[in-house]
Amino acid sequence: MHRFRRLFLVCASAVVFCSSLSAEDPAPAPPGVLVDLGGHKLHVHCTGKSGPTVLVETGFGDFSFDWILVQERVSHFARICTYDRAGYAWSDPGPLPRTFAQINLELHDALNKLGERGPYVLVGHSYGGPAMRNFAATYPRDVAGMVLVDAAHEGMRISIGGKNTVRLGEGAKAMPIPEPHEQMRAADRPTDSSTAPPPPPQPLEPLYQKLPASNQKLHLWAQNLSTLDETEDNERQWSEIYYAEWLAAPLQRPLGAFPLIVLTRAEGGYGEDFDVPAAQMEKERKQGQAKLLLLSSNSSQIVLPSGHNMEIEDPDGVAAAIRRVVDAANRKQSL
Numbered sequence: 001m002h003r004f005r006r007l008f009l010v011c012a013s014a015v016v017f018c019s020s021l022s023a024e025d026p027a028p029a030p031p032g033v034l035v036d037l038g039g040h041k042l043h044v045h046c047t048g049k050s051g052p053t054v055l056v057e058t059g060f061g062d063f064s065f066d067w068i069l070v071q072e073r074v075s076h077f078a079r080i081c082t083y084d085r086a087g088y089a090w091s092d093p094g095p096l097p098r099t100f101a102q103i104n105l106e107l108h109d110a111l112n113k114l115g116e117r118g119p120y121v122l123v124g125h126s127y128g129g130p131a132m133r134n135f136a137a138t139y140p141r142d143v144a145g146m147v148l149v150d151a152a153h154e155g156m157r158i159s160i161g162g163k164n165t166v167r168l169g170e171g172a173k174a175m176p177i178p179e180p181h182e183q184m185r186a187a188d189r190p191t192d193s194s195t196a197p198p199p200p201p202q203p204l205e206p207l208y209q210k211l212p213a214s215n216q217k218l219h220l221w222a223q224n225l226s227t228l229d230e231t232e233d234n235e236r237q238w239s240e241i242y243y244a245e246w247l248a249a250p251l252q253r254p255l256g257a258f259p260l261i262v263l264t265r266a267e268g269g270y271g272e273d274f275d276v277p278a279a280q281m282e283k284e285r286k287q288g289q290a291k292l293l294l295l296s297s298n299s300s301q302i303v304l305p306s307g308h309n310m311e312i313e314d315p316d317g318v319a320a321a322i323r324r325v326v327d328a329a330n331r332k333q334s335l
Contacts, residue, residue: 122145
């Protein structure tokens with residue numbers, strides 16, 4: 001299950017990295033460019049030459065450089081752009097609230113400023129899946145296809161601590177979603193005046209040891225930035241409004257016939273330590289992933305022998321799925 005509440009595990013090699021980390025250390029040099037969006041900058045990293053360009057939206061607790069294994073593979077056959085949402089890694093905290101609409105606007109405007117042109121193949125991992133679904137609904141002319149990588153979805157059951165679980169969007173209070181805006185306002189500035197000392201740096205999860213050593217160090221730096229938790233909490237809060245709307249009024253085939261691949265992990269890995277049986281959680285997971293196929297009339301599901309973070313655990317499988325969608329988009333063919 002995805003880390004909707006980030007959990008950190010201690011490992012021997014992580015301690016070596018953590019011992020040299022400090023919140024006061026200068027930020028490492030970004031691999032991409034910082035795009036000024038009106039009082040805040042967004043980090044975007046594009047590689048490769050041919051199109052259509054692939055855009056990656058990461059999940060909670062993940063960063064652009066965590067996709068390096070996929071990015072290296074995809075750049076051999078397509079142009080690919082990874083980026084850090086506002087408040088992540090090198091990207092400044094952005095305007096509030098952190099709605100999908102706000103996130104989509106920032107990405108769209110940053111790409112325009114960089115001269116990157118659509119239509120794009122959208123790739124969304126976990127939380128990035130519904131964010132990219134909203135991007136496609138907002139900018140349909142800029143979409144060539146989509147790959148959902150073990151994506152979150154409305155009605156998905158998640159743990160909220162202890163044995164308690166909830167389904168995304170159920171019970172969420174209806175609220176109007178504000179219009180997104182690019183220019184930072186006074187109300188968008190961080191207001192935390194706490195004098196409490198920062199928490200000690202958290203060590204690297206074993207999962208990320210599969211990344212190159214330099215990327216492991218980047219992840220350790222980025223995961224301990226003070227802006228991350230507040231940003232994720234705001235994203236989590238506002239995503240519930242979208243999930244509730246989608247539960248109340250499911251959209252059938254909003255992508256039309258654009259090629260869509262749904263990547264799903266083979267096993268949920270649930271134990272009997274939740275308020276619902278593991279078998280029920282697994283059944284709901286599989287049903288939810290299958291429903292994502294209804295987003296397009298030209299869709300296919302691929303089950304990978306991987307955990308949730310497929311971009312690290314099975315980069316070949318993720319890159320192959322992206323290639324299938326890129327090829328189908330180029331040739332305007334069915335999957």
